[in-house]
Amino acid sequence: MTRHYDEWVLQDYLDDPDSVGDRAELEEHLAGCAECRAVLDELRAFEAALAGDELWELAGDAPPREEETPEALRALADLFEREDREASELLGTLLASPASFRRANITSQPAMRTAGVVRRLCSESRTLRERQPMHALVVADAAIAIGDQLSPERYPSALIDELRAAAWLERANVLRYLGRYPEALDALDIAERGFARSPVAAYSRALVDYVRAVVFVETERLDEGRRLARNSARVFRQFGEDERFIHAKIVEASVLFDQHRYREARDLFLSLVRVATAVGQGATLARLYQNVATCHLRLNELDAADTYFERALSLYRALGLETERVRTQWSVGCVRIARGDIAVGLGQLREARREFAELGLRSDAALVTLDLAETLLATGTRPAIAEAAELCGALVESFTAVGMTGHALTALAFLREAFAAGTATPDLVRHIRQYIESLPDQRDLPFLPPPRL
Ligand SMILES: [Zn+2]
Structure with a gap:
């Protein structure tokens, strides 16, 4: 063979010999x-290396270099503390806006060439990632540029390598956030090489592999993504990094979900509830409940889905996470409708639609609107069909009003025509909804009307 x-x-x-089909x-x-x-x-x-205590010595058995003697390490620790303080003074308010940061041109200033500044830029990039990803990218690139200029007289070369690698890891993280996956993978390769000499190389490699796993899952390389997520989870657990462990396991479970292995995904999500509770991560716990509920929903286990959505909902409410709360409210409405509780479900969808609009989440509002339209159409009554037509018409107008063009608008306009011609069906609405939902990932996919049934 x-x-x-x-x-x-x-x-x-290795994990479980009986888990492979053809043992x-x-x-x-x-x-x-x-x-x-x-x-x-x-x-x-x-x-075995991970399980043993020798993890910290994996980098080699060589005696400590001069720079690793206790005195040298203490001096280095003092230097770090001073530099971290200086970095916050130096950078001050420069990071507040992209314009002021660019104007300051910090990479050309010798005073900025410290490890403290690189570390600070990395953590700032991490904070900015969700709200201002483009700014976060500029900040990560500044960390890389300064890392390249650090003086080998001032710092041990292994430390310089590690700081550079950390900066490349931040760059990779922002790039995957921006959906620039090939560039993210390149940045991860560079980060991995830089981490190779780190005293905690196994841990650093797990950080890299976790981001790789996310990129692979986003780009449909599901099996590779799952394997990397599982390996990095294993390392995080060895290091007692429970939060990172949970996140890596969530990536692993999401692969199972994407592969329609809902039972396995549900069990894996459920197994994480205990850890998340112990860590006291309310938002993560809520997300786990939401995922468990969605698995139940796909398995058509509506009672269980309802229970877990309600648990997620009360946590989101308590945590004040509005977007997630409304999103879960929307799911609860869908479960009610699936159970035949049409009036209650419609009420919840209308509420979710209103709240999404208030939060400025236009595309979520549009998707709820299409769920509403589908349900209304399915009831088959004349006033309900009229309301569905009106909702879809308003959707086209609101998209046009904000200057939106392209495939989504074409699809919605097609739906409006169908309502006008009296040919709209719940299936057609669902088709258009699925198409619009898939858009952010596949911008170039032109809309095609569904094949005639
Ligand atoms: Zn072989």
């Missing part, structure tokens, strides 16, 4: 294939 087993199948086998066949192959046995040995060694 020339075809070998993939690494993740072997990892599955006997795999074992027979292993008996005769040195190559696959070598991969398995390597995975086993990785596992």
Whole structure:
């Protein structure tokens, strides 16, 4: 046999021999294939290294270099503390706006060339990522540029490598946030090389692999993404990093969900509830409940879905997370409708639509509107059909009013025509809704009317 087993199948086998469908066949192959046995040995060694206490010494058995003596390390710690203080003074309000940051042109100033400034820029980039990703990217790039100019007389070279790698990791994180995946993967390769000499190389590699996993999942490389997410989760757990562990496991479970393996996904999400509760991460816990509920919904287990959505809802309410609360309210409405509680469900969807509009979340508001229209159409009464037509007409107008053009508008205009001609059906509305939902990922996909049923 020339075809070998993939690494993740072997990892599955290592985790639980019975989890692979063709265990006997795999074992027979292993008996005769040195190559696959070598991969398995390597995975086993990785596992053993993580399980043992020698993790911190993985970087090598060499005696400590001069720069690693206790005195040198203490001096370095003092330097870091001073530099961190100076960095916040130096950077001050420069980071407040993209314009002031650009004007300051900090990469050309010798006073800025400290490890403290690089560290500060990295953490600022992380904070800015969600709200101002373009600004976050500029800040991460400044961290890279300054990292490249750090003096080897002032810092140990392994530390410079690690700081540079950390800056590249931030750049990668912003790029994946912006959907610039190939560039993100390039940045991750550079980060990984920089981390190679780190005393906690296994941990740093897990940080890199976690972001890679997210990129792979976003780009439909699901099996690779799942394997990396699982490996990085394992390392985070060894280091007692429970929050990172949960996030990596959520990526792993989301792959199962994307592969329509809803039962396995649900069980994995549920298994994380205990850890999230122990860590006291309310928002993560709420997200887990929401995911468990969505799995139940796909499995058509409506009672359980309802229970978990309600749990998520009360947590979001308590935490004041408005967007998530409204999104869950919307899901609760959909469950009510699926259970035949049409009037109550419609009321909840109308409420969610109003609140999304108030929050300025136009595309969510549009999707709820289409859910409303589909449900109204399905009731088949004349006033309900009239309301559905009116809702869809208003949607076209609101999209046009904000200057929106392109595929989404074409699809909605098509739907409005169908209402005018009396040919709109719940299936057509659902088709258009699915199309619009898929748009952010596939901007160039032109709208096609559904095939005639
Ligand atoms: Zn083989």
